[in-house]
Amino acid sequence: MRAYLLLILQIFFCSVAAMPENSPFPGGLAVLDIGSSEWAKFENKDVMVLREDNRNLALLGIGLQKKPGEYQIETQVGNFIFYIKPKTYPTQHLTIKNKNHVTPPKRDLDRIFREKREMNEIFKNFRLKKDIDLNFSIPSDGFVSSEFGLKRYLNGQARSPHSGIDIAAVQGTSVFAPSAGIVAMTGNYFFNGKTVLLDHGQGLITMYCHLSKITVAQSEKIKKGVKIGEVGMTGRVTGAHLHWAVSLNNVRINPRNFLDNTK
Ligand SMILES: [Zn+2]
Known part of the structure; x- marks a missing residue:
């Protein structure tokens, strides 16, 4: 089995105009720095990737049903770990x-x-x-x-x-x-x-x-x-x-x- 390189994810806080803020909770979206990878997949589904400042960012929508915890996103250069935080709605x-x-x-x-x-x-x-x-x-x-x-x-x-x-x-x-x-x-x-x-x-x-x-x-x-x-x-x-x-x-x-x- 191919061993994936696990990289600690650098959480990207929005520093540039027009890119959504990193909001890794149900109903939000995770904005993940995936280095040079041109694609990303989450649970076998294609994830949006946009280029900004010589790096690629994956933008992953997080559904309301998603449980908080540790998750991985698959990319060309290995898997990245990220965390979904809890959020409650009225x-x-x-x-x-x-x-x-x-x-x-x-x-x-x-x-x-x-x-x-x-x-x-x-x-x-x-x-x-x-x-x-x-x-x-x-x-x-x-x-x-x-x-x-x-x-x-x-x-x-x-x-x-x-x-x-x-x-x-x-x-x-x-x-x-x-x-x-x-x-x-x-x-x-x-x-x-x-x-x-x-x-x-x-x-x-x-x-x-x-x-x-x-x-x-x-x-x-x-x-x-x-x-x-x-x-x-x-x-x-x-x-x-x-x-x-x-x-x-x-x-x-x-x-x-x-x-x-x-x-
Ligand atoms: Zn409505």
């Missing part, structure tokens, strides 16, 4: 009037599973691209009405934690691409309503839900700041808002990881 109770949206009727389950599979296929995309702008702009005006990671109860029943952030805004408010990408998918889904998924490259996918209107088409290449749709209340909602989710290496992480990186 609880939120929501009341939804449409009971079918809390516990969907059997007739909708096929549709729900099919849509989930479709979206998961997009989240698995790993499109090679060298330059990725990780300093996102906020996709719409409005105020954040619900943060990422909240442990949610719908009408008293436990549900998955909140996988994005909600920006409450008036119906019709423009939604803009926070970074350049390709429109990976558009559709009208049971829970998410009218939805756009953008592929920014190397496993970074962003999703915009509950839109009243979609103004881009599938496969369209778009620049940062291009309008992609309008805020609405389609799908499972309590009012007009944008549900904005960010996925990296097929795990949903806090979109705030990519905001205000230049401060």
Whole structure:
């Protein structure tokens, strides 16, 4: 068996503009210095690698379900050890009037599973691209009405934690691409309503839900700041808002990881 060279990881604290901060906890992302390696893998999945100051950095999204502890990332030059720290998120109770949206009727389950599979296929995309702008702009005006990671109860029943952030805004408010990408998918889904998924490259996918209107088409290449749709209340909602989710290496992480990186 090949013995891997184990290297002590130097934790990289953000010192350069536009690179997200190292936030190695569930919902965050680990920013790992992998020296000269041009690729990285975690649990057999491709991990984003960006070049900065003559070294390569792996950017690994850490899912909310990930247990704290010691982990390894595989690279061209050996394995690197890193640690995932614990993080707890608050609880939120929501009341939804449409009971079918809390516990969907059997007739909708096929549709729900099919849509989930479709979206998961997009989240698995790993499109090679060298330059990725990780300093996102906020996709719409409005105020954040619900943060990422909240442990949610719908009408008293436990549900998955909140996988994005909600920006409450008036119906019709423009939604803009926070970074350049390709429109990976558009559709009208049971829970998410009218939805756009953008592929920014190397496993970074962003999703915009509950839109009243979609103004881009599938496969369209778009620049940062291009309008992609309008805020609405389609799908499972309590009012007009944008549900904005960010996925990296097929795990949903806090979109705030990519905001205000230049401060
Ligand atoms: Zn939401």
